[in-house]
Amino acid sequence: MDKLPKIAVPFIITLVFLIILISKSAVTIGPGEGGVLFERFGDGINTEHTYGEGFHIVAPWNDMLVHRVRQQSVSDEMNVLSVNGLEVKVNGTIWYEPEFSNLGKLIKTKGADYERELLDPAVNAAARSVVGRYTPEQLYSSKRDVIEQEILEEVTNLLDGQYLTVKKVLVEDVKLPPTIKDAIERKLKQEQESLEYEFRLVTADKEAQKQRIEAQGKADANKILSASLTDKILQDKGIEATIKLSESSNSKVIVIGSGDSGMPIILGNQ
Template sequence: MFVLTILLLIAAVVLFLVGRGRSEAGWKIGSALSAVGGVLAGAFACVYVVSAYEVGVPVTFGKVGTPLTSGIHFKSPFTDVTSFTTRPVDLNLYDKDVVEVRSSQGGVLYADVTIKWAVVPAKSVALYRLAGSQEAIQERLVVPDSREIIRNVFAKHTSEEGYVSAREQIGSEIESLVKERLAPRGIDVTTVNLRNVKPSDKLQDQIDKKIQQEQATERAVEAARTAKAEAERKRIEAEGTARANKILEKSLSDKVLYNQCLEAYKEAAKANPVYAVPCGTDSNGTPVIVDGTKN
C-alpha cells in the first residue's frame, strides 16, 4: 500500500508538470486525482484492522513490536503486520501423513491422530520469532514434536496394547505429553484424538496366528478340564457303589434273609396255594416260597 502511495504521488507530480504548459484541463484533473488517490492510499497504509479471534505482530525495519489485539490500529506505513489466528486449528495426521510407530516388540503400526491447537496471544511474538507464520508454527513446531511423542509412547507398549487393549491409555498419555511440550512455547493444545491404530500386514499376520494359537490352547485346556471332571465323576460314582455294596453285604445276614422269606411266605399264602422249599446256608436254611398255581 505504501508503494502505491508513492507511485500515485509521483504520477500526480508528473501530470502536473506536463500539463502546466498546456491548455487542456485533463492533465490537471489527472494530476489532482492521482494526488488524492496517493493521499488516500497513504491513509489506508497507516491503518490496520485485526480481525476477531486473531492477534497481529507488527514488525518495523526488523524490530518486532507489541502484539495487536482485535480492532483498528494505526501504524507506520513502513510497518508489516503478521496475523495469527487464536481459534483452534486441526492438525490431521492420517492418510499420507499417518504416523508410523513401532511397539516395544518391534511391530509396525500406523496411528491416525488429530490434534487441535491454538496460538496463545501473549506468546505470539515469541512464536513469530521461532516460526514466522501460522503455517510455519504447525510445520516446524507442532508436527515434529507431536510425531516424536507419539512414537515414544507407542515404543513403551506391546503391539497388542497399542492395537487393542491400551489404546485409551496411550491416547491419554500422548495428549498429556504433547500439551506439556508445546505449552511453554505458546501453543495451547486443546485435544489429542487417537482416532485409529492399524497394524502393518506383517504384524496383522502375527496377531492372527497368535489369536489362533490362544484359541487352540483354550480348547485344549477346556477338553482336559472336561476329561478330568468326567474322570472324577466316575471315580466318585464307583466309590459310592462300592460303599453301598459293602453296607448291603454287611446287612444281609442269615437272620435278615430268614425274616424276609417269612414275610414273603405270609403274603403269598393269603391268596394262592403255595409250598415251601428250604434253602439257605445250611440244611435248615430259609425256605423259598413257590406259587404252585403257575407253571
C-alpha cells in the same frame, strides 16, 4: 430537476463514511469460536482478553483474529520404529482444544497456524518415543490401549504451558510389513488353538474325576448296604413280603417247607 441543498452533500458523504466505518468495525464471532484483537498501532496481539461468541465493535484500524476454540481433531499417519528397529505405520487421531483465556498468548507465541507449528511436532515426538518401547507383536495385538494412554501422557508433558490441551489419543491402525503381519497372525492362531486344546484336556479331566467320584460313591453305598443286610433281616423282609402276597385276592400262594436260608418257597400263584 432541482439541485440538492448544499447541506445535503456533506451529510451524504458523512453517512457513507459512517456506513463504511461500521462495516469495518463490526465483527461477529460464531459458535465455538473465540477472537483476539490485533492492535495495529499498539503492541500487536492483545493477550489479555479473548472475545467470545456474538457481535463486537472494534476500531477500524484493528483486526479481530477469529479461531475455533471448541474441541477439534486432527488425524495423521506416522512412520515410526519399533523396539527392534522395524518400521511401522501408525494411524492416529488427536482430540485437542486451545485454552480459551490464553488464545492470544497461543497465537502470539506460536502463530495462527499453531496446529502445524506446535501440535504436529509434539504428537510425532510422543508417538516415536512410545512406539519405540514395544515389539511389532505388541503394537499389533494387545498393547493398543496402553500405547494410547502413554502417547497422551507424553504429548501432555510436551505441551505443558503451551496453551494447548490434548483431550484424547486414538490409535486407529498399526500397519506392519506383510511378512511380519502374516507371521504374527500365524503365531496368534497357534496360541489360540493351543489354549483351546488345553481347555478341552482340562474339561475332560474334570469330567473323568466326576465320574470316578460318582462311581466310588455308589460302591461305598453298596458296601454299606451289603454290610447292613444280615440273614435275619433278609428273612424278616421275606416273611413280610410273603404275607402281603398271600393276602392278595388275585394271588394263590402255596408255601411248603422253607429254603436253605429259612425263606418260604412260593410254588404258584395267579
